[in-house]
Amino acid sequence: MPHLTNKQLDSGITLTACHDCDLLFPMPHLHKGEKAICPRCGALVLERKGHSFDYSLALALTSLILFTIANINTLLRMNVAGRSESENIISGVYELYTQGYWEIAALVFVVSIFAPLLKILCVFYVLAPLKFNARLPYAKQVFRFFEVLHPWAMTEVYMLGILVALVKLADLATINVGIALYAFAALIPFMAATDASLDDHEIWERLEPSD
Numbered sequence: 001m002p003h004l005t006n007k008q009l010d011s012g013i014t015l016t017a018c019h020d021c022d023l024l025f026p027m028p029h030l031h032k033g034e035k036a037i038c039p040r041c042g043a044l045v046l047e048r049k050g051h052s053f054d055y056s057l058a059l060a061l062t063s064l065i066l067f068t069i070a071n072i073n074t075l076l077r078m079n080v081a082g083r084s085e086s087e088n089i090i091s092g093v094y095e096l097y098t099q100g101y102w103e104i105a106a107l108v109f110v111v112s113i114f115a116p117l118l119k120i121l122c123v124f125y126v127l128a129p130l131k132f133n134a135r136l137p138y139a140k141q142v143f144r145f146f147e148v149l150h151p152w153a154m155t156e157v158y159m160l161g162i163l164v165a166l167v168k169l170a171d172l173a174t175i176n177v178g179i180a181l182y183a184f185a186a187l188i189p190f191m192a193a194t195d196a197s198l199d200d201h202e203i204w205e206r207l208e209p210s211d
């Protein structure tokens with residue numbers, strides 16, 4: 001959702017601009033689960049999600065556990081001409097690097113390991129203290145960074161890459177799927193659910209008083 005343009009009037013009423021038709025209208029105070037609809041064009045201007053921070057934190061914790069399982073266990077075990085080889089996510093990145101594809105190795109590292117882990121840690125850093133009405137230093141910057149990271153955590157693209165490789169290699173080698181692949185597959189919906197559960201508007205409102 002685009003950032004809202006708010007204007008505080010002297011009377012204390014906050015005017016909000018509709019991002020579709022630019023109508024300025026007074027924003028009512030919304031409770032959890034309520035929506036603000038533009039009175040002129042009917043566009044959804046703001047939606048307060050009904051979830052608590054606990055719900056988002058539980059999803060983030062599950063994501064962190066799945067992420068850990070996916071990274072410390074075997075992703076694939078390949079048997080080619082009597083030679084058995086186990087690969088996990090980081091060894092795949094290292095393999096790309098040693099074969100001279102350092103740009104691809106860096107990209108795979110960022111989208112499948114670095115960005116997803118940072119995103120999960122950002123959720124903990126911002127939300128866990130907010131639950132107790134506290135803010136850690138630079139919480140606003142961390143949450144802004146979290147929003148920037150969003151397009152870089154492409155776990156689903158990495159998963160698709162693995163599946164394509166599996167199909168292509170199926171005729172050439174005997175492949176056993178490791179527990180890390182299942183954990184990685186499960187991580188995708190949990191990370192999406194964590195994102196979907198976050199009420200950006202409420203988080204920004206709670207972070208603002210630190211100014």
Ligand SMILES: [Zn+2]
Pocket residue numbers: 018019020021022023038039040041042043
């Ligand atoms: Zn409108």
